[in-house]
Amino acid sequence: MEEGSCYVDIKNKAHGRKLLAELASQRKNGEFLDVVVQVEGRDFPCHRAVLASTTYFKTMLSSNFTESTTKAVQLHGIDSSSFSKILDFLYTGEIRIRKDDVQDVLQTAHMLRFDTILQYCKKFIQDNLCPNNCLGVLRLAHMYDDLSDLKKSARTMTVSNFSDATQDEEFLSL
Numbered sequence: 001m002e003e004g005s006c007y008v009d010i011k012n013k014a015h016g017r018k019l020l021a022e023l024a025s026q027r028k029n030g031e032f033l034d035v036v037v038q039v040e041g042r043d044f045p046c047h048r049a050v051l052a053s054t055t056y057f058k059t060m061l062s063s064n065f066t067e068s069t070t071k072a073v074q075l076h077g078i079d080s081s082s083f084s085k086i087l088d089f090l091y092t093g094e095i096r097i098r099k100d101d102v103q104d105v106l107q108t109a110h111m112l113r114f115d116t117i118l119q120y121c122k123k124f125i126q127d128n129l130c131p132n133n134c135l136g137v138l139r140l141a142h143m144y145d146d147l148s149d150l151k152k153s154a155r156t157m158t159v160s161n162f163s164d165a166t167q168d169e170e171f172l173s174l
Contacts, residue, residue: 023050024091035061036072037087040080050090056112082108086117097124103140110144122150129153131161 026032026047033045051057060067067073075083082104089095095117097105102121109117126149129137134157141151 020091020093023047027091034071037083038072038074039078039083042080042084044084044087046087046091053090054112054114056114078108078111079104083112086112086114089117095120097121099128106140106144110146118146122147126150126153129157131157134158134161 027045027050030045033047035046035048035051037044037046037051048061052061059065060073062068082101085095085097085101085105086108095105097120102124106118106121106125109115109121125137125140129150134154137150138154138158141147141154
């Protein structure tokens with residue numbers, strides 16, 4: 001501290017983690033929850049402030065949409081298991097993406113404009129790209145404009161391993 005200083009700046013690096021842990025604990029215990037997100041008939045009670053940390057929900061909850069004043073928000077065309085994973089990520093900063101759910105998580109992240117999760121999914125798919133799944137990945141990449149790098153990698157993998165790729169179920173189902 002400088003001599004004669006009238007103030008001190010304090011930065012507690014653990015504060016954010018503690019706050020997030022407290023909010024997750026409140027959610028688990030059903031405390032101070034002020035909105036319910038309904039997906040595929042499942043209810044997800046949560047905090048508006050946590051949802052509003054994402055662009056999609058901030059827009060929905062702070063504008064002239066009816067959701068800004070209601071206690072329940074319905075989401076359509078979204079996989080409830082993937083939404084659950086993404087909601088858990090908002091509260092914990094952790095997510096487990098598996099081969100059998102990466103496409104659903106990617107689709108949900110894309111619909112909710114959750115770029116962080118979208119990037120994790122893209123990396124996971126890229127890291128697991130092989131001749132056995134390159135046609136499926138190519139098909140998936142064609143569905144989304146922001147998967148152009150993945151599309152290029154899948155196309156290259158398909159061309160480089162054409163004989164293997166054509167033996168896979170993906171090719172046979174075309």
